[in-house]
Every structure is written in structure tokens, then in C-alpha cells.
Amino acid sequence: MKLYVIKIGGNVIDNSARLHQFLKDFAELEGLKILVHGGGKVATQISSSLGIEAKLVDGRRITDIETLRVVTMVYAGLINKNMVAQLQRYGNNAIGLTGADGNFIRAKKRPVKTIDYGFVGDLDENSIQAESIGKLLDASFTPVFCALTHDGDGQLLNTNADTIASALAVALAEIYETTLIYCFEKKGVLQDIDDEGSLIREIGPQRYETLKLEKIVSEGMLPKLDNAFAAIKSGVKEVIIGQADELHYLNTNATFGTMLRS
Amino acid sequence: MKLYVIKIGGNVIDNSARLHQFLKDFAELEGLKILVHGGGKVATQISSSLGIEAKLVDGRRITDIETLRVVTMVYAGLINKNMVAQLQRYGNNAIGLTGADGNFIRAKKRPVKTIDYGFVGDLDENSIQAESIGKLLDASFTPVFCALTHDGDGQLLNTNADTIASALAVALAEIYETTLIYCFEKKGVLQDIDDEGSLIREIGPQRYETLKLEKIVSEGMLPKLDNAFAAIKSGVKEVIIGQADELHYLNTNATFGTMLRS
Numbered sequence: 001m002k003l004y005v006i007k008i009g010g011n012v013i014d015n016s017a018r019l020h021q022f023l024k025d026f027a028e029l030e031g032l033k034i035l036v037h038g039g040g041k042v043a044t045q046i047s048s049s050l051g052i053e054a055k056l057v058d059g060r061r062i063t064d065i066e067t068l069r070v071v072t073m074v075y076a077g078l079i080n081k082n083m084v085a086q087l088q089r090y091g092n093n094a095i096g097l098t099g100a101d102g103n104f105i106r107a108k109k110r111p112v113k114t115i116d117y118g119f120v121g122d123l124d125e126n127s128i129q130a131e132s133i134g135k136l137l138d139a140s141f142t143p144v145f146c147a148l149t150h151d152g153d154g155q156l157l158n159t160n161a162d163t164i165a166s167a168l169a170v171a172l173a174e175i176y177e178t179t180l181i182y183c184f185e186k187k188g189v190l191q192d193i194d195d196e197g198s199l200i201r202e203i204g205p206q207r208y209e210t211l212k213l214e215k216i217v218s219e220g221m222l223p224k225l226d227n228a229f230a231a232i233k234s235g236v237k238e239v240i241i242g243q244a245d246e247l248h249y250l251n252t253n254a255t256f257g258t259m260l261r262s
Numbered sequence: 263m264k265l266y267v268i269k270i271g272g273n274v275i276d277n278s279a280r281l282h283q284f285l286k287d288f289a290e291l292e293g294l295k296i297l298v299h300g301g302g303k304v305a306t307q308i309s310s311s312l313g314i315e316a317k318l319v320d321g322r323r324i325t326d327i328e329t330l331r332v333v334t335m336v337y338a339g340l341i342n343k344n345m346v347a348q349l350q351r352y353g354n355n356a357i358g359l360t361g362a363d364g365n366f367i368r369a370k371k372r373p374v375k376t377i378d379y380g381f382v383g384d385l386d387e388n389s390i391q392a393e394s395i396g397k398l399l400d401a402s403f404t405p406v407f408c409a410l411t412h413d414g415d416g417q418l419l420n421t422n423a424d425t426i427a428s429a430l431a432v433a434l435a436e437i438y439e440t441t442l443i444y445c446f447e448k449k450g451v452l453q454d455i456d457d458e459g460s461l462i463r464e465i466g467p468q469r470y471e472t473l474k475l476e477k478i479v480s481e482g483m484l485p486k487l488d489n490a491f492a493a494i495k496s497g498v499k500e501v502i503i504g505q506a507d508e509l510h511y512l513n514t515n516a517t518f519g520t521m522l523r524s
Contacts, residue, residue: 069340076339076358077339077342080338081418082418084362085412085418089416094364095363096363100346100350101356102357103350148343152351
């Protein structure tokens with residue numbers, strides 16, 4: 001059976017009209033699906049209203065205990081539950097989750113080397129309880145994950161949403177024919193980053209190597225593509241990198257964005 | 263099959279040691295179970311830190327849009343997900359929910375008569391999707407509900423946790439042999455409110471009428487007991503009103519608190 005694992009980032013969440021349209025399109029998407037969402041500006045706004053300053057060490061964001069509290073409130077509460085209520089409005093039987101719920105995603109607190117990242121969780125190949133998530137899918141629920149996991153010892157952990165999405169896609173590929181979709185603000189991988197018309201429709205591993213050698217892929221896109229090809233190597237059928245506004249094309253069997261295949 | 267629907271209030275949530283012990287006892291409780299929790303002081307603290315004043319009309323608390331946002335963050339995020347993480351630590355496969363998740367509890371926004379209560383939801387006999395909740399129980403998940411529901415049209419609604427617990431117990435009584443348990447700070451219904459030794463072990467409908475006539479039941483306890491007997495009339499097998507600290511007695515087949523039966 002086919003399964004979509006779809007990730008949306010902060011720029012979709014921050015734009016109320018865009019988010020609304022995306023959720024409508026997501027609800028209408030046929031078949032099994034999982035949504036993974038990141039944070040957005042509201043967490044920063046709430047932190048600032050509460051007088052909590054962003055902690056940065058060497059330019060890296062640190063999740064101290066105060067930040068974790070805000071992130072838990074905003075990601076798992078405000079953003080996640082309002083998304084679920086909207087999806088229900090559009091007839092999608094969504095159920096909002098962290099990795100602690102159902103023990104679905106168990107992470108390890110990032111070890112302190114040169115930087116102590118605080119309450120940040122890293123995933124490994126045993127993190128995802130795929131069969132347990134499958135029970136929800138089988139019961140016709142649509143899991144909506146925010147970017148929080150737990151360590152199994154009572155501690156919630158802030159975890160990168162891109163990583164959660166690819167780990168879910170890989171683990172569930174053992175049960176379903178899985179497509180991983182990263183939705184962001186651009187049309188996909190662009191030949192020229194300033195020209196939305198220069199979309200590259202499809203990239204295989206060989207083309208990817210060429211693109212890297214020719215330095216056509218932007219530095220921000222590199223880790224996304226590396227993750228994507230790693231996911232494909234680990235059993236994910238295909239990865240799409242595209243624009244949230246174009247998700248609806250999937251229902252017409254049209255493609256959108258950049259398709260990555262083995 | 264037996265099912266416990268257990269509600270804890272703010273005074274348990276506000277006391278970290280007591281909450282911790284309660285969650286451990288709850289996790290160890292054998293059989294199917296559902297937890298329903300209220301808010302606690304942290305919502306008021308966060309509201310105040312964010313500069314949101316409590317809105318009261320004629321002494322009644324109003325849920326305006328700002329308050330709803332805080333309640334969504336605190337109930338569904340901070341409190342609910344930390345409880346779930348603790349329950350998972352103790353081996354209970356908890357899954358944290360609002361009524362929007364899975365469309366499990368659909369409410370109607372309270373109509374404006376003399377007071378506009380704001381985003382407050384009222385339940386009716388069709389509010390609970392018992393079969394759908396049964397799917398989670400059948401899959402060995404333990405639902406943990408916070409005091410939020412939705413209207414099915416995208417709007418989250420603040421809803422009394424006592425009411426949610428009794429509505430769940432009544433609706434699920436069609437599938438399970440249901441016991442409803444209200445955990446609060448006292449040992450149960452007391453003959454003398456200042457004497458914890460004066461616990462009334464059991465109350466039937468007739469005794470209840472006598473207690474009301476003799477004005478032995480305190481005014482604060484009256485709505486709880488009215489709700490309890492209404493739940494029993496609607497198919498709930500028994501209702502226990504007791505102290506959170508004594509929940510563990512259930513595992514030894516001992517009783518605790520005040521048992522209400524038809």
C-alpha cells in the first residue's frame with residue numbers, strides 16, 4: 001500500500017492563508033499519509049513575550065529547559081492542535097502527536113562534545129516504532145507529528161522535523177510503498193536559485209553527483225538532498241522536494257517539484 | 263471488558279511529587295483505562311507572564327481568544343505531553359489527545375444568553391465517538407485527554423474536564439463495563455468536611471437523597487454527585503470519588519474513596 005510522509009516547514013506555518021490551503025489540499029490527498037511539521041515564528045514570539053532569550057552558542061541554537069517548555073507549548077499545543085482541528089474540518093481524521101505519544105519516536109539526548117545543545121534528540125535506526133504507527137494508519141487515523149520526541153525516561157526532546165520525516169519514511173518503507181515529500185517555499189531544486197522557471201524535474205544519483213561537482217546545488221539544499229538520497233538507499237521509493245502550494249497536483253497524478261529516485 | 267475513566271484535577275497537577283506518584287500508580291493500574299486532566303495553576307502563570315488578564319463576568323471565567331491560545335499551549339502541550347512522557351517512562355503506552363484528535367469529542371460552542379463565555383464547548387449525547395476511541399484501546403493505547411474539544415469546523419473549545427470524563431464514561435459504557443473515578447484532594451465524600459476520618463464508603467441513590475435533605479453534602483460536592491448519579495443512570499457501572507494518592511488500592515482489589523452505585 002502507498003504511504004505519503006509529508007513535511008512542511010516554518011514558512012508554510014507562518015503564512016496563515018498558505019497553511020490553510022495546504023491543510024485543505026493535504027486533507028484531500030487520497031491514501032495513507034503522515035504529516036510532520038516544524039515550528040515557525042510563533043515559538044520565537046512567545047519566547048520573547050515570556051522574556052526568554054534565544055540561546056546561541058557558535059551560532060547554533062540551544063534548547064535549554066525554558067526553550068523546551070515553550071517549544072512543547074507551541075509545537076505540540078498551539079500549532080499541532082490547531083492544524084488537527086482544521087484537518088478535521090476538511091474531513092481528514094487527523095491525530096496530533098509527539099514522539100512520546102504511543103512511544104512512536106524515541107530519541108537519544110545529543111551527547112555533549114564541544115557544544116551542549118541542551119534538550120535536543122537525535123534519532124537512530126531503532127527510533128521509530130513503525131508497526132505501532134501502522135496501527136493508527138490501519139485504523140484510518142492520519143498521524144500529525146510535531147518536532148518533539150522523547151528519551152523513554154520521561155524527557156521530551158526537541159528534534160529536527162526534516163530528520164523525523166525521513167526517519168519515519170525509512171522505517172515505514174518496510175511496511176508501505178513510501179513517498180517522502182519535503183514542502184518548502186521554492187518550486188523544488190532549481191538550476192538557478194533566482195529563477196523559479198529553472199526547476200529540475202528529476203534527479204537520479206548520477207545526476208546528483210554531476211550537480212554537486214558543477215556546484216549547481218545551493219549549500220542550503222545539499223543536506224536536504226543528501227538526506228533524501230540516504231532515505232532512498234534505505235528503502236524509500238521516491239522523494240519529492242517541492243512547493244506546499246502545489247501538493248494538490250498529486251491528486252491529478254501530475255508530478256510537482258523535483259522528483260528524486262534511485 | 264472493564265474500563266476505568268479517571269479524572270485528575272488541578273490540585274494534583276500543581277503538586278509535582280503528587281502528580282509523579284499518581285502517574286506511576288496510573289501506569290501500574292491493570293486493564294483498559296483513559297485519563298482526563300484539567301489545567302492547574304501553570305495556565306494562569308503563563309497567561310500572566312504573557313500579560314493576558316483573566317476575564318471574569320459575574321464571577322464566571324471567560325475564554326476569550328487569547329485565553330484559548332494559552333489553554334491550548336498549556337493543556338494540550340506542556341501538561342499533556344509531559345504526562346505522556348512520564349507515563350511512557352513507567353511503561354504505559356499513553357497517547358495525548360484533545361477532542362479534536364481523531365474527532366473523538368465534538369462539542370458545541372456555548373450559546374450566548376446573558377453571558378458570552380467565549381470559546382467554551384458544551385457536550386451532548388452525540389459528542390463522543392466511542393467506537394473510534396475503542397480502536398485506540400483495542401490497539402493497547404491509553405488515551406490521555408486534556409480539557410479541550412472542537413466544534414468540527416476548525417475551532418478548538420475549552421471544555422470542563424469533569425464533564426468530559428463523565429461523557430466518556432457514559433458513551434464507552436455501551437462497549438465496556440465502565441468505572442468513572444474522580445480524583446481530588448480529599449479522601450472522598452465526607453460526613454464532616456473537616457474530618458478526613460468521616461469518609462462515607464458507599465452511597466446509593468436513596469442515601470444520596472437523605473444526605474441532601476440533611477445538608478450533609480457540601481455545596482461544592484453537589485454537582486459532582488449529581489453528575490455521578492446521572493452517569494450511573496446512563497449505564498456507568500460505578501463512580502468513585504477519592505484521593506489521587508489512593509488510586510493504587512485498585513490494584514489490590516481494595517476500595518478507596520466513596521463508591522457510588524445504583
